[in-house]
Amino acid sequence: MPLTLRELCEQAHLEMLCGDGGRQVRCVYCCDLLSWAMSRAPEDSAWVTVMGNVNTMAVCLLADCACVVLADGARPDEQALAKAQEQGLAILASEEPIYETARRIGSLIEAAP
DSSP states (O other), X not given: OOEEHHHHHHXXXXXXXXXXXXXXXXXEEEOSOHHHHHHHOOTTEEEEESOOSHHHHHHHHHHTOSEEEEOTTOOOOHHHHHHHHHHTOOEEEOSXXXXXXXXXXXXXXXXXX
C-alpha cells in the first residue's frame, strides 16, 4: 500500500528539503546512473540516489517519481533545489547509505495498511 511523502518522512526519519508531502509513494527505486533511471524508475517511486544536481530533478520529472531521496548525507546543489521548487518536486534527505535508506522505505511501504 502507498504512503504519503509526509508519512514516509515521519516513519523513515527522512528530512523533507522541499515538496508538499501529499503525494503517494508506491515503491522504491535505487540508481545513480541518470540515463538508466530515466528509462526504468517506476512512476510514484521514491528514487534513492546520491546525485543532487539539476539533471536528477529533470529525470525525476520525466519518470514521474514521487520524490528524490538523497542518501548518504548528500544534498542538492542550489540549482537543483531551485528547479525542484519551481517544478513542485519533492526532495527528501537521509544520512544513511543508499541500501539502508531504500530497505527502510521498502519495508514501510510493504507494511502500510
